[in-house]
């Protein structure tokens with residue numbers, strides 16, 4: 001074989017190898033996307049992990065990407081201190097900056113947003129999240145845990161901050177009562193009850209996949 005022919009064969013082989021490889025990669029990516037429930041995002045804020053447990057139950061039933069909201073400057077661990085800080089933030093409208101970044105939010109069309117009730121309101125970090133990201137045209141689904149005093153104005157605030165989204169009927173359940181030293185409660189019988197309630201709610205809003 002002439003030197004120039006050998007070179008041509010080599011170049012062709014290398015080009016084929018690369019194009020074959022990129023095709024295979026493309027196929028793999030498509031496959032991964034189709035099996036990973038690419039369009040559901042579950043964003044949640046949780047201090048004592050009750051809302052986190054609800055978020056995880058939702059994810060088991062719908063699939064999707066689970067993302068915890070974290071702050072650049074975490075809240076104090078002391079209960080009285082966080083209560084007074086949150087009260088001040090609610091009064092002044094301060095939006096705490098988030099450490100969590102979601103670079104590809106546009107690829108999600110359904111966004112669950114989960115949070116505890118804080119001071120009978122939507123917690124400031126959730127206000128930060130809803131103001132930071134463009135959720136126009138998406139379906140937003142709020143969920144909540146609280147100490148038994150309910151959602152307060154939180155679901156209404158989600159609606160107001162997502163005025164260009166479709167906001168579906170939310171889910172709320174009693175969680176911990178940190179004031180009385182009752183922290184994580186989503187275990188045993190309580191967890192089973194909550195699982196059933198969540199499945200029924202998801203079915204009602206048309207998102208019970210499995």
Ligand SMILES: Cc1cc2nc3c(=O)[nH]c(=O)nc-3n(C[C@H](O)[C@H](O)[C@H](O)COP(=O)(O)O)c2cc1C
Nearest residue numbers: 046047048049050051116119120146147149175176
């Ligand atoms: C700063 C702060 C404020 C709270 N305010 C309320 C409230 O106004 N009403 C209520 O029912 N529970 C309130 N709680 C209790 C939480 O909503 C409840 O314990 C919830 O389940 C905690 O969720 P988590 O475990 O995901 O953090 C408050 C808790 C904290 C830390």
